[in-house]
Amino acid sequence: MKKSKFDLAVGLFVATGILALVFLAMKVGNLTGLETSEGYRVEARFDNIGGLKVRAPVKSAGVVVGRVDSITLDSQTYEAKAILRIDQNYKFSKDTIASILTSGLLGEQYVSLEAGGDSVYLGQGDRISKTQPAMIMEKLISQFLFNKASESTGTTK
Amino acid sequence: MSNVIEMIEGLGRTVLNGLARLGLAGRFFLAIMMVIGVPVRRFSLLVRELYFSGVRSLLIIVVSGMFVGMVLAIQGYEVLQRFGSSETLGVLVALSLVRELGPVVTALLFAGRAGSAVTAEIGLMQATDQIAAMDMMAVNPIARIISPRFLASVVSMPLLACLFSTAGVFGAYLVGVKLIGIDDGSFWSQMQAGVDFRLDIINGLIKSLVFGVAVGLIAVFEGYYAPPTAEGVSSATTRTVVTSSLAVLMLDFVLTVWMFRGLNG
Incomplete structure (x- = not known):
């Protein structure tokens, strides 16, 4: 499969988006709490x-x-x-x-x-x-x- | 007298045309859903669109998120300190960002930044008969052109909304804690006590997913059915921004009523 020049940027984008969600869940929300x-x-x-x-x-x-x-x-x-x-x-x-x-x-x-x-x-x-x-x-x-x-x-x- | 009749006729025509357009959009949506597997199987198509819609919107989303958070912190502090509860600033900022501003402002910015570009691109393809040529070559243009762009919008919207909210919380932290001098610990602990993962964050994600579908559909629809002239493409681009902004705000109201009403009952 041919590697496209967009792969790296899109991968980074998705990774930062998921990281942001994890940040929201852990640091802003209380996912780790009693819930x-x-x-x-x-x-x-x-x-x-x-x-x-x-x-x-x-x-x-x-x-x-x-x-x-x-x-x-x-x-x-x-x-x-x-x-x-x-x-x-x-x-x-x-x-x-x-x-x-x-x-x-x-x-x-x-x-x-x-x-x-x-x-x-x-x-x-x-x-x-x-x-x-x-x-x-x-x-x-x-x-x-x-x-x-x-x-x-x-x-x- | 004939003037009045003409007016009524015009009104009827507008309503009927609008309804017919809505039906066309519904049919178009179904046509996209039939071939939504294509961009998943041919992943490079989706990656390319994710780059143009998602990655290229990153800067505007993060910067505006940060400034929105900073403004929220200043305005929230002004009001909260009157009641001597400036420590709850974290909750105020986080809840407004995660529940409302994150999904909504992201969708509005996305419609302006990426939706308009998609409409213009598809409209110009239509105007220069590229889509008709594709059809001639037995390549389904909806599978090849439309559905990757639609799916890219649906995928990138929640990610961008998360980034917006995160940047906003960070901006509020900078202004609230570093500049105004609210206690660091109570800023975060109040925020964690007040924000629920399932209720606030997941609901915010669902909102942005719905907005992603709405903005994506409107953008590709307006582009695909744009009149094949320079003027037609330009007015289709305008319509994308106007219609998707209105759709986002109205959907937000409906979703908010559905999700958050009767919460404290």
Whole structure:
């Protein structure tokens, strides 16, 4: 086969293009992160999930240990059912507490796991029974106002 | 009264002509797809077109990508520092580049740089009866001339878009970290935390692949069906740039709605 003068330039072009893609995947994206590793799924039910989103991080002591896989509403109990996918390198005891917290003042919401002392670990399909719902700003404010109002009526009487 | 009727007739003619042209383009696309194996088998044909479309567009893509990234960094910093979150500049720049600007600006530049050249080349071949001569020699011009150019556009577009985004991220790094002085570590770590491979990078690649098909098809179509005159070739070249720019922007809207809507739901 005859060698053409374009071969080298085109080969270089394709190679740099693929290198750029690798750069984007490794350095800009998070291909090397948790996304690729398999994990086990546990279920957590919350009264209110606030602004929690699918793919939000699951953290323990600030370290990302998994992601929120799906969020659905249980039509029987009207609780939000969140499936958390946790990296299999991390084990949590049965009595772990899951709570929804906010990173920073305006940051995104995440699920925080606080490990308990049980010697039995959570496995695939298990359910975290102790949960703490997200704080809803409006509820906090209305609670605060309600308390204030009841306080002031208390003093006038 | 007859004036009004003429106007309505003209309107109808324009719409019908446009529709017929769309149908012709669809048939042309099918004809290309039938022989798309030819440039794969005769690889040197594809390599030649990759050189003229892809390699020769490299400089303009990389330089513009870098400047777009630099401008994004400056403008993004101006806004973000008001909220005291200038560290998130990396996410802002990377997401806008990978999701939108990379594929779209690359496609627009590619249409202007390579698409117009392809149209002019094929149009001139048509005008000088080279394509008819090829047909006479029982060489399928669609397999020999059109499909390598089309495939080259489809192949080089995602590669160029990746290079554009990479150059843009590098430009933003230069301005953001080296010039403005955002912390190096948080620039990259925020970027890695905010950009998802499957969701952002792969979707950006799919976008640029679609744009490659659109720009490539429009360029070869306009060239192949250009009126065989000097004026016809020149207006076909203009139409390539205008139509493919519009097509890219409209397709981008459709694809963005499809890919990124309801993402945060």
